[in-house]
Every structure is written in C-alpha cells, then in structure tokens.
Amino acid sequence: MIKIAILGLGTVGTGVVKVVEANTVPIQHKLGQPLSVKTALVRKLRADPYQHLMTENFREIEHDGEIRVVVETIGGVEAAYEYTRRCLMAGKHVVTANKQLVAEHGCELLELARKNHVNYLFEASVGGGIPVLHPLTQCMAANRVDEIYGILNGTTNFILTKMVKEGASFAEVLKLAQEKGYAEADPTADVEGIDAGRKICILADLAFGHQVDPAQVPMEGITGIDLKDVEIAGRHGYRIKLLGRCLRLEGGRRTAYVAPHLISEENPMSDVNDVFNAVVVRGNATGEVMFYGKGAGELPTASACVADVIECLQEERHRPEIGWSADTGGFASPLTLKNRWYFRVGTDTLSEALHSAKVLEQGTETAFITPSITGTDAERLAAYLPTLAKMRVLD
Amino acid sequence: MIKIAILGLGTVGTGVVKVVEANTVPIQHKLGQPLSVKTALVRKLRADPYQHLMTENFREIEHDGEIRVVVETIGGVEAAYEYTRRCLMAGKHVVTANKQLVAEHGCELLELARKNHVNYLFEASVGGGIPVLHPLTQCMAANRVDEIYGILNGTTNFILTKMVKEGASFAEVLKLAQEKGYAEADPTADVEGIDAGRKICILADLAFGHQVDPAQVPMEGITGIDLKDVEIAGRHGYRIKLLGRCLRLEGGRRTAYVAPHLISEENPMSDVNDVFNAVVVRGNATGEVMFYGKGAGELPTASACVADVIECLQEERHRPEIGWSADTGGFASPLTLKNRWYFRVGTDTLSEALHSAKVLEQGTETAFITPSITGTDAERLAAYLPTLAKMRVLD
Known part of the structure; x- marks a missing residue:
C-alpha cells in the first residue's frame, strides 16, 4: 500500500481523493500495489466526508516517512511555494495543478527536486485532464518544437461561445457564467488572459528550454471584444477565440503572448466550444498535433494529478528530460x-x-x-x- | 554516443535516419548524449544516400553489442516477427511502427521483452506522429477507459473528404489518391478497413487489458459508400467518416469494430479532413479527450519511433504498465x-x-x-x- 498526502482539500484536492477511491483497479494495475490518501492538509478542520483525512498541521505530512508523494492543490504562490519546497527537501515527490506556482517558480522547484532525487510534476497545470505536457516532453522528444498555440482557458471560451451562438454581449454572458459557477466572483485572472498567460509560459518553458517570465508576456483578454466583431467574423468564415501562443524565433530567441484571434472555420480549433480547451503543438517532424478535451473541472484535473502520482512511483523513476534554464534572456516582443x-x-x-x-x-x-x-x-x-x-x- | 539499428530502409526507416540527423540537438538534450544510426538491414544493397549504413546480414545487428535499440520498419509479420523476437532475446529494445505485428503478436512480444528486461514500444503503430498510446497508458492511467473511437486511416479519410468536397464518386477519388501516392496500388487494407481494424485492436488491447483478436473484429470499409448518402448526410448536418471503435461492456466484456458512421458537424471530429487522423479516448474521470494530427508520413511516423527510442534509453527504464492478457475471452459482437x-x-x-x-x-x-x-x-x-x-x- 502506497500512501500519499494532499495539500488543500478544495475542488481539485477533493477530486484526487475521489479518483483514487473510484479507480482503485486501474491504478493498482499500473502501480502493482494499491494507492491510498493518508492525510490532507486543510486550513481549518471541518465537517466533511473526508474529515478523517484532515490535519491542520503541515509538519505531520512533512515528517511522515510513509508518505511518498504529496499533491499540492492549494493554489497561489505563498503557502504553496513554501510547502512544496519543504516536501521536496523532505525527499517526497510533489505533484501539482498550480499553474501560477509552476509559471513563476517551476524552474527553481524542478532544480530542487533534482537535487533531492524526487520528481516535481505538473501535467494538470495546463489543460486540466488533457494530456499535453507529457506528450510534449516525451512523445514529441524527437522534434524541434517551433510553435504552440491553444485555447487554454475554459471560462473565456465559454463566454466567447455564448457570444457567438446567442448574440449576447460580453457583460451579459459573464453574468451567466458567474451564475453557473464557470466564472469566479472576481473573474480578472480568466477574462484578462492571465490564467492563459501562465499556461503558455509553462508550455514555452518546456518547449524552448528557457524560463519565460510571465511579467514579460503581453496578455490581452476578452473584455474588449465587441459583439459586432464576433458577428462580422462569423459572416466571413471566422470565429474569435482567445489564444495563448508561443513561438521559436531565429537565433534561439522566443516569444509568447495571449490575445484574441480570428480563426478560420476550417481549422478544427474553431469548433472547440464551451469550456473545452485545445492545444496545438507544431514540431519540425510531426507537423501540427492537437490535444483536445475538458481543460478544467474536479475529476479531469484530479485524474491528471493522480496520473503524475503514478508516474512518480513507477520504479520511482526521475524525469531528467523535464526542466529548463533559468535564463530569461532571448525573449522577444510578439510585436515582431x-x-x-x-x-x-x-x-x-x-x-x-x-x-x-x-x-x-x-x-x-x-x-x-x-x-x-x-x-x-x-x-x-x-x-x-x-x-x-x-x-x-x-x- | 548511443548506437541504434534499423530493420528495413523504406519510407519510415529512412525517415528515422533523417529525424536522428536533423534533430541532434533536442535528442541529445533529452538523452544526455548523442544518438546515431549505426546499421540498417536491407534485403539488397543499393545506391542510396544511406548506403554506408546498409547490411544484408541480420546477424551483424543481432550480435552487435554496441546496438542497444532496434527500430523495426519492415512491416508485415513473417520476417518482422522473427527479427523482433531475436533482437529482444539478444537484450535489445525494439521499437516499431508495424501495426499488423503488434495487433497479432504484441502480447507475446511484450512478454518476451519483459523476460529479457528490455522494452517493446510501438507508439508509431497508431496515429503515426500523433501521441496516442503513451498518453492513453500513462497520462490517463488514473482513468477507467470506457471507449475509444477514431479516424485511424488517412487514405480513407482523404477519399471521403474529396467525395464530400468535390462530389466525386469513390472510384474516381481512389484513382486520384493512387496517382498522388496516398493510396497503394492494392488499396485493400486501407479501403476495406483492415488497417484501421489493426489499430483499433491495439487501442483496445491497451485500454481493456485483454487481447482483442483482429479476426474477431468486424471490419467494414468505405468501398460501399454511395455519393448519394454523402450528400444527404451533408444536407442534414452530418459528415460520413470511417471510424474504428472499441467499448468496455458490462461484466468486463468488450467489443470493437470498424465501420463508416454519420458524425454530427458539431463534433470536432467531423472537421478532421484529408490525411489527418484523430482519436477520442473517453475516461471515467477525464471525459472525452481527442488527439489529432497527421496519422502517417515519413517524418511524423519516424519521429514517433525516435521518441520511443529515447524512452527506452532514458535510464533504460522499463514500461511495466504496458501489456495485456493473452486471454481473448469476453469479446462481444458489436451487434449488441x-x-x-x-x-x-x-x-x-x-x-x-x-x-x-x-x-x-x-x-x-x-x-x-x-x-x-x-x-x-x-x-x-x-x-x-x-x-x-x-x-x-x-x-
């Protein structure tokens, strides 16, 4: 029996417990032995179906030699950053869906993981349950990756889809999305392109091997999109989609940005609607490959975390090919x-x-x-x- | 310097040499050392840019202790089967794009690889350069996979696309495809659904953990498709696509088949045109995930082989999670x-x-x-x- 811990028991954290419980058979088949969640760190104990797992004391997890993998689902940077560091230094693998932490400190945390002979994996941070990072770093390893672009944020794609299909304004649809729980009360990170921006940074880091600093990446969201343009585009065979995009430039330089684009209806990505995400990777041998599915949600995201847990534990192997240089030089403005x-x-x-x-x-x-x-x-x-x-x- | 050999120097085999030469930098970055092709087995020596690699003598490869991975691109079963067995028994990893061999003997060859502490990998056998098998077995490891369906054959998809777009008959388009080199002189395996059938068998083997015997799988191709039906479907929001499909049934049973389907234009798969492929995997946690790209061609397929080579060599790790039971019981007819x-x-x-x-x-x-x-x-x-x-x- 292999034991893991979860930091934070919100949507994704709870999803991890559910996936581990629901899919014991396939998980045990892959691991050769059963997997169970031993402890979950919460800010405050509460009545909950998983109350028996809860602790308010991080050290209980940090010093528990039985726990081999920690799934960090706290989000944000402060506590998540400190706890991730301490878990790695305690010789535990860490798996996360926290795109902000990976985009800002991934390079350093990977280095710390390497030093401690453990893994820091974050498949769930981009595309939720859609396999993207692993195929990019492993299956396309024989390619020089020249470009990645994608619909990386489900909330904004839901809003744009509704604008197209129902001829509703941005403000109207945002209200609906908030009522449906697809958009947060403060939707800034989504609608201003910041969430998509963090994800395109992670993709660029892995594809090009250099840290892309989110602060350098121009991010334009969808708040400025006028229904008029959605309609004009539609009449001429285009859909408007918010894309994150990064490219390899000549001389080893690279660029990345987030902005709305017109996409031809002939591009399969134009049919990526509602809360779905899609990522296109262009390799010099493979050409364009697209990965499509639900980019968020409790179970999809959690299942990506659990797949990373399994990956860590299989022969406790390390992923030496994941990682990039901390050097942020060579970043060029997308204006070129x-x-x-x-x-x-x-x-x-x-x-x-x-x-x-x-x-x-x-x-x-x-x-x-x-x-x-x-x-x-x-x-x-x-x-x-x-x-x-x-x-x-x-x- | 790591040395590999190639069996067969046709389209894919030559592509492997080209990818290894063109992408030395990313490959060396992943492996930590350079990779090179040392030997290529051919039936008869010939004038060729890669003549210096050629040998007619399989034993030269079999007994060469320096060669750690062999890429089998002979195709078919007889020679490919024997050479694969002998390479595995000689302690060499084997990588292949040979869907017929994997569909018919994969289970046994994986077992032989396990016994000899090497890998038998075949990402390129399904979807060419599109990562499918690896994401299925690794990234979706925390899911119970319930269904897979896909456009698995580029030749037939090219023919169907032309029929839709140009209102041409099957016979007319087949002739064009043969002239363009998209269809072989004897197109039977493609147009009768046999190629797609082999691929859906491999997907079903991996997804459900039991050998699916290709002989049990009903395969219907596109030779019977009338232009009339293509047109009627088009007028009512559907496209006709040849799908391979496999499903998990109640009681641990499973089914698989290949047949033309009507697909709604709202399904992103309806926009998968020309020689492109797409595979949808439905997991109980992730929901539907789609992988899309060029399903064939020299460089895409070769790059998938080279990625498998890299995978074999990274810490010479084994992939214990790949494999399935030889028991073909529990296969049900798709008539249910x-x-x-x-x-x-x-x-x-x-x-x-x-x-x-x-x-x-x-x-x-x-x-x-x-x-x-x-x-x-x-x-x-x-x-x-x-x-x-x-x-x-x-x-």
Missing part, C-alpha cells in the same frame, strides 16, 4: 511577429495605401483584413486610422 | 451495441412501425434515422426494407 490583422475602423472609405487589404464589410464603418504585417506595423496602422477593433488572424 | 442508424431505402413511404424514425429526405427513396437500436435490430430492419444504405450515427 507577422500575421494578417483584422481591423474595424470608423470610416466608410480606405485610403489607397490600404489597397491590398481585403475588405469584409463596408458601411459607416469598414472591417478589413490586412496582408501579413508585424505587430508594430499593425499598431502604427491602428494609430493612423480611427480604429475600433483590431485582432490577429491565425494563419 | 445500441446506436441511432441512418437508412436509405428504395420506397417512398415508411410503414407505421417506423413512425419514430426521423425522415431526412423522401422521394422515390427515403432516407431516415432510427431511434437508438441494437446492431441486430438494424440488421433485421435492413432485411425487412428494400435497403440501399445503412450506417451507424455516432451519438
């Missing part, structure tokens, strides 16, 4: 990237300088798509025209 | 499965017994969709009516 751009401007004519643009609709306002230009040129153009909306088109 | 069914019949009226069917189109012929009924009931209905076409609807 070329794309076609969608514009909507408050004028009924376009000057001759824009003769190569493809006009989508023209009335008192004009919606058009530019040829491929850099982000800098798009900003210049936006300053020059009475711009009401502008967005990259995913090519 | 319930689905809605699409029918086209040569009559302008439907009897009252069919009042619950949803009529799509009615003229001298009638196209309709039944409520959910078993395959057996669908066969009875087909015998009773002047049936021109019938297909499952993926629900």
